[in-house]
Amino acid sequence: MSEPDEVLDCRGQRCPLPVISLARLVPGLPPGAVVRVLADDPAAAVDIPAWCRMRGHEFLAAHEGPAYDVRV
Helix, strand or coil: CCCCCEEEEECCCCCCCCHHHHHHHHHHCCCCCCCEECCCCHHHHHHHHHHHHHCCCCEEEEECCCCCEEEC
């Protein structure tokens, strides 16, 4: 996958802060932008894809690190 348009570093933050940070960032991005969320809270592996489904965004991938790619 190519480089994301934005990187959101949420490492060290616990649930629900990574999803809240993502929700605050997304409105300022153009449609089709890709955000890579860096989040080491194990709950992010479930929370970020669930948030995408509820908000109509596309969950693209999970990477080691861990990192999660979301298309707006």
